[in-house]
Amino acid sequence: xxxxxxQVNCGSERIGSLTGFIKSSKTIIETPTAALLTQGGxxxxxxxxxxxxxxxxxxxxxxxxxxxxxxxxxxxxxxxGVAKFAGLPKHVICATLYNIxxxxxxxxxxxxxxxxxxxxxxxxxxxxxxxxxMETFKPDIILAASxxxxxxxxxxxxxxxxxxxxxxxxxxxxxxxxxxxxxxxxSLVGVIVAANIPHKCEECIRHILKYKETLVxxxxxxxxxxxxxxYEISLDKLKEIFSRVGGSLPNDLLRIVExxxxxxxxxxxxxxxWDVFDGSYPIKLTNKGHALSLNFDxxxxxxxxxxxxxxxxxxxxxxxxxxxGCECLTCKKHTRAYIRHxxxxxxxxxSVLLSIHNLHHFNEFFVQARLHISASTFNIYKKHIxxxxxxxxxxxxxxxxxxxxxxxxDKKKIKVRIDDNVKTEVNGTIIE
Amino acid sequence: SAALRFNISTECKITKARSAVMKLPxxxxxxxxxxxxxxxxxxxxxxxxxxxxxxCEIILGNTYHLGNRPGTDVLExxxxxxxxxxxxxxxxxxxxxxxxxxxxxxxxxTEEGVKFKSxxxxxxxxxxxxxxxxxxxxxxxxxxxxxxxxxxTTNQNYERNKEASERTSRWLDRCLKAHKRPTEQSxxxxxxxxLNNTLREQSAKEHMTKDVNGFAIGGLxxxxxxxxxxxxxxxxxxxxxxxxxxxxxGVGVAIDLVVCVALGVDMFDCVFPTRTARFGCALVNKGxxxxxxxxxxxxxxxxxxxxxxxxxxxxxxxxxxxxxxVETVSCHLLSVHNIAYQMRLMRTMRENIENGTFPAFVxxxxxxxxxxxxxxxxxxxxxxxxxxxxxxx
Ligand SMILES: [Zn+2]
Ligand SMILES: [Zn+2]
Numbered sequence: 001x002x003x004x005x006x007q008v009n010c011g012s013e014r015i016g017s018l019t020g021f022i023k024s025s026k027t028i029i030e031t032p033t034a035a036l037l038t039q040g041g042x043x044x045x046x047x048x049x050x051x052x053x054x055x056x057x058x059x060x061x062x063x064x065x066x067x068x069x070x071x072x073x074x075x076x077x078x079x080x081g082v083a084k085f086a087g088l089p090k091h092v093i094c095a096t097l098y099n100i101x102x103x104x105x106x107x108x109x110x111x112x113x114x115x116x117x118x119x120x121x122x123x124x125x126x127x128x129x130x131x132x133x134m135e136t137f138k139p140d141i142i143l144a145a146s147x148x149x150x151x152x153x154x155x156x157x158x159x160x161x162x163x164x165x166x167x168x169x170x171x172x173x174x175x176x177x178x179x180x181x182x183x184x185x186x187s188l189v190g191v192i193v194a195a196n197i198p199h200k201c202e203e204c205i206r207h208i209l210k211y212k213e214t215l216v217x218x219x220x221x222x223x224x225x226x227x228x229x230x231y232e233i234s235l236d237k238l239k240e241i242f243s244r245v246g247g248s249l250p251n252d253l254l255r256i257v258e259x260x261x262x263x264x265x266x267x268x269x270x271x272x273x274w275d276v277f278d279g280s281y282p283i284k285l286t287n288k289g290h291a292l293s294l295n296f297d298x299x300x301x302x303x304x305x306x307x308x309x310x311x312x313x314x315x316x317x318x319x320x321x322x323x324x325g326c327e328c329l330t331c332k333k334h335t336r337a338y339i340r341h342x343x344x345x346x347x348x349x350x351s352v353l354l355s356i357h358n359l360h361h362f363n364e365f366f367v368q369a370r371l372h373i374s375a376s377t378f379n380i381y382k383k384h385i386x387x388x389x390x391x392x393x394x395x396x397x398x399x400x401x402x403x404x405x406x407x408x409x410d411k412k413k414i415k416v417r418i419d420d421n422v423k424t425e426v427n428g429t430i431i432e
Numbered sequence: 433s434a435a436l437r438f439n440i441s442t443e444c445k446i447t448k449a450r451s452a453v454m455k456l457p458x459x460x461x462x463x464x465x466x467x468x469x470x471x472x473x474x475x476x477x478x479x480x481x482x483x484x485x486x487x488c489e490i491i492l493g494n495t496y497h498l499g500n501r502p503g504t505d506v507l508e509x510x511x512x513x514x515x516x517x518x519x520x521x522x523x524x525x526x527x528x529x530x531x532x533x534x535x536x537x538x539x540x541x542t543e544e545g546v547k548f549k550s551x552x553x554x555x556x557x558x559x560x561x562x563x564x565x566x567x568x569x570x571x572x573x574x575x576x577x578x579x580x581x582x583x584x585t586t587n588q589n590y591e592r593n594k595e596a597s598e599r600t601s602r603w604l605d606r607c608l609k610a611h612k613r614p615t616e617q618s619x620x621x622x623x624x625x626x627l628n629n630t631l632r633e634q635s636a637k638e639h640m641t642k643d644v645n646g647f648a649i650g651g652l653x654x655x656x657x658x659x660x661x662x663x664x665x666x667x668x669x670x671x672x673x674x675x676x677x678x679x680x681x682g683v684g685v686a687i688d689l690v691v692c693v694a695l696g697v698d699m700f701d702c703v704f705p706t707r708t709a710r711f712g713c714a715l716v717n718k719g720x721x722x723x724x725x726x727x728x729x730x731x732x733x734x735x736x737x738x739x740x741x742x743x744x745x746x747x748x749x750x751x752x753x754x755x756x757x758v759e760t761v762s763c764h765l766l767s768v769h770n771i772a773y774q775m776r777l778m779r780t781m782r783e784n785i786e787n788g789t790f791p792a793f794v795x796x797x798x799x800x801x802x803x804x805x806x807x808x809x810x811x812x813x814x815x816x817x818x819x820x821x822x823x824x825x
Contacts, residue, residue: 040755040762047764049742050479074750077730087746119758316502317509329479333518337510341473341502348477348760 001187003254012273027058031275035062041086045355048087064099081138095139101226127172144173146191148221151230193222195241217254246272264389267382282358289343291322298384306388315340328360436618436645444790447818448696451785456574459521461489463698466774473517476706476767487775490522496531504570512572523573527564533582561606578607580622585654597624597631601638622650636671646677653682658810669696709766712756715773717800728753741772
C-alpha cells in the first residue's frame with residue numbers, strides 16, 4: 001500500500017490518498033478519513049449485505065485482534081486472509097492489537113508478552129505470535145504491537161515502562177516483518193506512546209524513525225485506556241500534543257490516531273496533519289442509543305445539539321427522520337419515534353438503524369473536511385464543528401462507554417440460550 | 433370482500449393441498465405461505481428491504497406487545513403499524529390473548545374477557561374481545577384475529593375445554609360486532625376444541641356460519657403428541673370452507689409444514705426459525721446445524737450449498753462458527769438464512785402443487801429428512817390419509 005499527499009495547506013492540514021492495495025488495486029481511499037470498526041471481522045451491527053447498501057465502495061476497516069483472534073483457525077484453513085473470511089473480500093483492513101475502547105483490567109504484563117483480552121479471557125501474546133497471526137490474517141496495514149493502551153495521566157513510571165516495552169515490541173515486529181515475504185505484502189505502522197512526556201515521546205519517535213524506510217506511517221496511542229476519565233482531556237492539551245508530535249514527524253508518513261475521539265478533537269488533529277482515525281466514535285454513540293447530527297453548513301448554525309439521545313421519551317411521537325435532509329437509508333425510511341420504540345423494546349434493529357445513520361453521517365463529516373481543505377477553508381469548518389461540541393450537554397458526549405441495551409439483553413439471552421436450546425433440539429433434529 | 437380475496441390457482445389432484453393468491457389491502461400473498469413473527473414491529477435486526485429480498489409477503493406482529501409499546505396512540509398517529517415500521521407488504525396480528533395467558537401467570541379468564549395485572553405498573557386490566565379488536569384496528573394489520581379463550585393443548589379437563597371452545601364462539605360474535613374497519617381488515621375466527629373431535633367439529637361448524645374471509649386453527653402445537661395433532665388439523669380443514677384461507681397457528685418446523693400443506697392448510701406462523709437463529713442454529717432439510725460445534729471451525733462450505741441467500745453467498749460455516757452467539761451480526765446472518773429456508777420450502781411446495789408434482793415432492797422431501805427410512809408413524813398416517821403412501825427408496 002502507498003500513501004501519497006496531494007495537498008498540504010498553510011495550516012498543516014492535508015489531503016492524501018491510500019492506494020496500491022493488493023486485492024483491490026483500483027481503490028483510492030482519500031484522507032483524512034476514519035476506518036469502520038469491526039468486531040469478529042464484521043463491521044459492528046452490519047452484515048455484508050447491509051454494509052454494501054450503506055457504502056457500495058471499498059472501505060477501510062479497523063480490525064482489533066482482541067475481538068477477532070478466534071477467527072485464526074478458520075482464516076488459516078481458507079488461506080486468503082481475514083477480509084475474505086469475514087465475508088468482506090473487497091475491503092481493506094488495518095489490523096491492530098486492541099480496540100483501545102475496550103475497558104480491561106490494568107497491568108498483567110510478562111516479560112516480552114502482552115495481555116490480549118478476548119471474549120474467552122486473557123491470552124498472553126508475544127510480538128512474534130502477533131506477527132504470525134498477521135501473516136495469517138493478511139491485513140493491508142499492520143499496527144506494530146505496542147504497550148499503547150494507557151491514559152495520558154498515567155504515573156510517569158508506568159509511561160516510561162510503556163516506552164521501553166513499545167520500543168522492544170517494535171524491534172521484534174520489524175525483525176519478523178523483514179524475514180517474511182508474506183508479511184511484506186502488508187504495510188507496517190509504528191506506534192507512538194508517552195505523548196505527555198515530551199522527551200520520552202521523542203525517544204519513541206526517534207526509534208520509530210530508524211525504520212522509516214520500512215514503515216508506511218505512525219499511529220498515536222497512549223492517550224487513553226478506554227476509560228471515561230482518560231477521555232477527559234482538554235482540547236487545548238490535545239491540540240498541543242497533535243501539534244508537537246505531528247511537527248516532529250516527516251511529512252510523508254501516514255499519521256493515525258487511535259481512540260474514540262469526537263469530531264471536535266478530530267478536526268483539531270486534522271489541522272496538524274493527522275490522517276486516519278479508528279472509527280470507534282460512531283459505534284460508541286450507537287451503543288448508547290445516540291445519533292450524530294452535526295450541522296455542516298458553516299454559514300448557518302441553528303444551535304441544535306449535534307448529538308441526539310433517542311432513548312428520550314420526547315421522541316415518542318416524533319415522526320421526523322433523525323436528521324432532515326440526511327441521505328442515509330435510515331433517514332430516508334425510518335422515524336425518530338420508531339427508533340425510540342426499538343431502543344425502548346431493546347430490539348436489535350435499533351443498533352442497525354443507528355449504525356447506518358451514524359456511520360453515514362460520520363463519513364459525511366470527513367467528506368466535508370476534505371472539501372474544506374481543498375478549498376482552503378478548513379479553519380472555518382474546524383471552528384464550526386468545535387462550536388457545536390462546545391454547545392452540547394457534556395454528559396451526552398462523555399458518558400461512560402456503556403453497552404447498548406440491545407447488546408446487554410443479548411448477553412442475557414446467550415445465558416438463557418443454553419437451556420432454551422434443549423427445547424429447540426427437541427423440535428428439530430440437530431445433526432451431529 | 434374488499435379486505436380479502438382468495439383465488440385458488442391449483443388444487444393437488446391427490447392431496448388436499450392447494451396454491452392460491454390471497455389478495456390483501458397491502459399485498460397479494462401467494463399461498464401456502466409461512467409468516468415470520470416480528471413481535472415488536474421488527475424482525476430480529478433485519479431491515480424491511482431485507483425481508484422483501486427474502487420474499488416475505490406477510491409478517492406477524494403481536495397485539496399484546498404492540499398495545500403496550502409503542503401503544504395505540506403512537507400507532508394511530510403514525511398511521512398504523514405498516515407506516516410505523518416501514519413495511520409496505522401485508523401484516524397479520526394475533527389477538528393478544530395467547531400471549532397474555534402464556535406470559536402472565538396472573539391472568540384470569542371470565543366471560544367478560546382476560547383479566548390480568550399489567551407487568552408494567554401492576555394495575556389490573558381487562559382484555560375483552562372488544563378491546564382486542566380496538567387495538568388491532570389501531571395497528572391496522574390486513575388480517576386480525578378474534579380473541580379466543582386459550583387452554584393449554586394438553587389440558588385433559590373436558591369441562592374446561594368445552595367452556596373455552598364455546599366461549600371462543602361467543603367472543604367471536606363480540607369481535608365481529610366491535611370491528612370498525614371491515615373493508616380494510618379481515619377477522620379470522622379461531623377453531624378451538626383442543627384434541628377433542630366433537631368439540632373441534634362443533635367449533636369449526638359454528639364458525640362456518642359466520643360472515644368471515646378466512647379461518648384460523650388454534651389450540652394446537654402446544655406440546656401434544658404428533659399422533660394427536662394431525663387428525664385435528666385434518667378434521668378442521670375437512671369442515672372449513674374450501675374457498676377461504678386456513679391458517680394453522682404456531683407451526684413452522686419443515687416436516688410439519690409439508691404434512692399440513694398436504695392436509696389443506698394455507699398459512700403458518702412460528703417463532704422457530706428466528707428463535708433458533710439466535711441460538712446459533714441454521715435450518716437445512718435434514719434438521720439444523722448447530723454452528724457452535726467445534727467441527728465447523730474450519731468448515732469452508734456455506735450453510736447450504738443450494739441456498740442463494742446473502743448469508744450462504746458471502747459466508748462460510750467456519751466464519752459463522754467463530755462469531756455465533758457472540759456478535760449481533762451472527763444473529764442477523766442466521767435469521768436471513770433461516771427465513772430464506774422457510775420461504776424456499778414454501779415456494780417449492782407452491783411450484784410443485786402448480787406443476788402437479790406435489791405428492792412426488794412430499795415423498796422425496798420425507799426421504800431427505802429421514803434418510804434411513806425410519807418415518808415417524810404420524811408422518812406415514814397423516815400422508816396416507818390424503819393419498820400419499822410413503823415408500824422407502
Ligand atoms: Zn441519516
Ligand atoms: Zn442460506
